[in-house]
Amino acid sequence: MEKLEQLYKGKAKKMYATDDPDVLWVEYMNQATAGNGAKKAQIEGKGALNNRITSLVFELLKARGVDSHFIKRLSDTEQLVRKMTMFPLEIIMRNVAAGSFAARYGIKEGTPLANPILEFCLKSDPLNDPFINDDGILALKLADREALDEISRQARAVNDALLDIFAAIDVELVDFKIEEGRTSGGRILLADEITPDTCRLWDKKDHSGTVEHLDKDLFRRDLGSIIPAYEEIHTRLLSLAKHE
Numbered sequence: 001m002e003k004l005e006q007l008y009k010g011k012a013k014k015m016y017a018t019d020d021p022d023v024l025w026v027e028y029m030n031q032a033t034a035g036n037g038a039k040k041a042q043i044e045g046k047g048a049l050n051n052r053i054t055s056l057v058f059e060l061l062k063a064r065g066v067d068s069h070f071i072k073r074l075s076d077t078e079q080l081v082r083k084m085t086m087f088p089l090e091i092i093m094r095n096v097a098a099g100s101f102a103a104r105y106g107i108k109e110g111t112p113l114a115n116p117i118l119e120f121c122l123k124s125d126p127l128n129d130p131f132i133n134d135d136g137i138l139a140l141k142l143a144d145r146e147a148l149d150e151i152s153r154q155a156r157a158v159n160d161a162l163l164d165i166f167a168a169i170d171v172e173l174v175d176f177k178i179e180e181g182r183t184s185g186g187r188i189l190l191a192d193e194i195t196p197d198t199c200r201l202w203d204k205k206d207h208s209g210t211v212e213h214l215d216k217d218l219f220r221r222d223l224g225s226i227i228p229a230y231e232e233i234h235t236r237l238l239s240l241a242k243h244e
């Protein structure tokens, strides 16, 4: 497989074309951003950890019947994925109140939710990814009814499988964001990444009563270095993958 021209540079990844029109070459960068790029830093080792973590998560999901765009990890910071036409949506699943949900409804972070909550945001940097509901998505033709139903079904299936994966490594899956796209053959599939940048992960091994964040909230909220936390997630996932 040959790496060709750069197609896209995002906040955390670069995407390159390959000699196969259905395959992209992804490079994970060390850049960390928060608040839609308002806060930025270069964090040595972050790209490699996220590349390794998302590769393991996609493999563990596959073992639980959830397919994704992931093909294989190539190196510390690189992987191959299937090329997709992305829906311009951030698809958020929540199991515990936190972040923007807790703030919006005036609920204490950590409040359990009676059922998982599926939310959508329009993916738009200039608009700060505003909330959008099903009718809005259909009215703006961001996805049709059939696609939206499939995206929702997959988001809930990803949540069920991730809850199983993270419970097995003593981590509480508070919430997460995924993205979905369509392959050239028209199949809707999970894409992008699943890492501590895109999930809230709380350590269940910590019994002090305070939340031990193993995710990007450490960076967003200036709570400490993300590297030891991301290393902890990586070590636990690796051990789970070896035992499966």
Ligand code: C5P
Residues within 6 Å of the ligand: 090, 092, 098, 099, 100, 101, 129, 175, 176, 177, 197, 198, 199, 200, 216
């Ligand atoms: O900020 P908020 O509470 O809405 O975030 C919900 C979840 O989605 C968090 O796990 C966060 O890491 C993730 N997220 C993301 N990218 C965004 C917004 C949220 O990965 N642009």
